Amino acid sequence: MINLKIMSTPSLNADITLIGGGVAGLWTQRLLEQSGYSTLLVDKNALGSGQTLASQGMIHGGQRYSLLGHLTEHTKKIAAMPGQWDSCLENRSFPHLKGVASLSQKQHLWSPGGLLSNAASFFASKALQNQARLLKESEWPSVFKANHSFSGKVYELSERVIDVSSLVSFCHAQNKAQTLKGYPVDFQQEKNSISSLVVQTEQGQVNLKSHGFLFTAGLGNEWATQKFLDFFKRAGISRKETNGESAPFCQRRPLRQVVVKEVAHSLYGHCITADPRPRITITTHPGAVWYLGGLVANYGTEHTEKEALSYAYKELYELFPHINWKQCEFGSILVDRAEPFTRAQLLPEDPEILSVNTVGIGWPCKMTFAPLFGSLALEWAMQRVSNKSRFAKIETPTELQAAVGMAPWLASVSWKKPAEFGVR
Numbered sequence: 001m002i003n004l005k006i007m008s009t010p011s012l013n014a015d016i017t018l019i020g021g022g023v024a025g026l027w028t029q030r031l032l033e034q035s036g037y038s039t040l041l042v043d044k045n046a047l048g049s050g051q052t053l054a055s056q057g058m059i060h061g062g063q064r065y066s067l068l069g070h071l072t073e074h075t076k077k078i079a080a081m082p083g084q085w086d087s088c089l090e091n092r093s094f095p096h097l098k099g100v101a102s103l104s105q106k107q108h109l110w111s112p113g114g115l116l117s118n119a120a121s122f123f124a125s126k127a128l129q130n131q132a133r134l135l136k137e138s139e140w141p142s143v144f145k146a147n148h149s150f151s152g153k154v155y156e157l158s159e160r161v162i163d164v165s166s167l168v169s170f171c172h173a174q175n176k177a178q179t180l181k182g183y184p185v186d187f188q189q190e191k192n193s194i195s196s197l198v199v200q201t202e203q204g205q206v207n208l209k210s211h212g213f214l215f216t217a218g219l220g221n222e223w224a225t226q227k228f229l230d231f232f233k234r235a236g237i238s239r240k241e242t243n244g245e246s247a248p249f250c251q252r253r254p255l256r257q258v259v260v261k262e263v264a265h266s267l268y269g270h271c272i273t274a275d276p277r278p279r280i281t282i283t284t285h286p287g288a289v290w291y292l293g294g295l296v297a298n299y300g301t302e303h304t305e306k307e308a309l310s311y312a313y314k315e316l317y318e319l320f321p322h323i324n325w326k327q328c329e330f331g332s333i334l335v336d337r338a339e340p341f342t343r344a345q346l347l348p349e350d351p352e353i354l355s356v357n358t359v360g361i362g363w364p365c366k367m368t369f370a371p372l373f374g375s376l377a378l379e380w381a382m383q384r385v386s387n388k389s390r391f392a393k394i395e396t397p398t399e400l401q402a403a404v405g406m407a408p409w410l411a412s413v414s415w416k417k418p419a420e421f422g423v424r
């Protein structure tokens with residue numbers, strides 16, 4: 001083990017340094033380590049504590065988009081992802097992830113009932129009949145069975161929901177000795193190429209030397225694109241707005257997710273209406289927590305927390321009137337999705353690694369895309385490491401290793417009873 005305290009100029013060497021330990025960094029680290037590369041994963045916070053542990057963990061196969069007539073590149077690429085996740089979860093492909101738990105093997109699509117023409121044709125479509133299974137009443141999730149006024153339809157999709165906390169803990173357990181809690185503050189260059197990063201840790205600065213530095217830092221990628229802007233400019237790499245003006249490399253799209261506890265039913269799925277975006281997306285987490293996304297989470301980005309919680313309450317009351325929501329507690333989580341810039345400020349089609357000499361800056365764009373992102377990252381690493389002398393596997397001192405984060409509703413939510421946000 002390297003004792004950084006007694007070294008006059010502390011330094012750590014690995015074939016590839018990853019900066020950012022969300023799903024992109026953790027997945028890539030497992031993949032590279034299993035492919036024979038030495039790695040170091042640097043995170044300024046606990047692992048997963050960016051978007052990853054805030055995500056709903058739904059591994060989409062794109063059916064929902066294609067059924068709604070959105071046959072884009074995104075839809076086609078995402079269709080291959082659930083199979084690739086299965087392969088890793090069963091240790092048939094790298095990274096081996098056997099031991100990572102799933103919250104559900106299925107997702108549901110349901111109509112709230114009533115006359116919503118677009119949704120009605122969606123639910124009658126041939127495509128839906130081919131890709132999803134219409135459930136008999138006896139097969140419905142318990143929350144619909146218990147709702148005697150429910151008049152909608154329920155379909156089942158064979159798409160799993162990952163337990164994201166389990167994924168983060170699993171990856172950490174495999175490679176915790178190759179993690180470092182800290183953040184880059186500067187870099188050194190040799191012949192116009194970045195040769196090392198200076199990282200601030202709780203015990204001072206450390207010099208990291210690698211053949212490649214891959215930023216998988218979510219919002220932290222904004223720092224990297226600014227820091228290496230001159231390198232990108234010299235390499236002629238830029239992005240443009242529709243009017244030809246220079247655009248930033250990164251975009252943020254906010255969500256205000258709502259959490260509700262305790263709900264006595266488990267549900268994983270989307271409520272479909274005339275709007276192509278789900279009216280509400282619900283996942284269920286340990287502690288009988290319902291985690292709400294979809295349009296409910298979009299609404300909250302332009303409203304106060306009080307308004308967002310009242311809106312979520314109204315939606316839940318309309319959709320599941322048989323549940324006594326006044327007994328529950330509500331909270332919200334504001335989180336930005338960090339993505340490569342798109343002109344329309346929409347979800348990019350697929351993952352990306354922006355690359356200039358030894359530096360890469362990467363976004364998976366969705367957790368579902370982790371296998372595709374991992375393939376891009378492995379190819380990127382192979383190009384940087386080939387023909388170079390390799391660094392041995394490193395072991396960071398325990399006190400400098402990164403810890404595992406917590407789901408945001410366990411860490412930072414201020415829980416409120418409905419009366420506190422205006423429900424009488």
Ligand SMILES: Cc1cc2nc3c(=O)[nH]c(=O)nc-3n(C[C@H](O)[C@H](O)[C@H](O)COP(=O)(O)OP(=O)(O)OC[C@H]3O[C@@H](n4cnc5c(N)ncnc54)[C@H](O)[C@@H]3O)c2cc1C
Binds near residue numbers: 025042048055255368
């Ligand atoms: C509310 C929400 C729900 C979602 N639900 C789903 C879903 O159901 N299915 C799906 O496929 N996708 C979903 N997504 C998208 C998915 O979560 C993200 O695409 C994915 O988690 C991004 O992972 P990442 O590793 O790139 O970034 P992050 O998870 O944000 O990780 C970045 C890491 O970098 C670290 N970091 C930041 N700056 C620095 C720095 N300067 N130095 C060192 N470390 C740094 C952070 O601490 C963090 O740990 C959801 C996203 C959100 C916000």
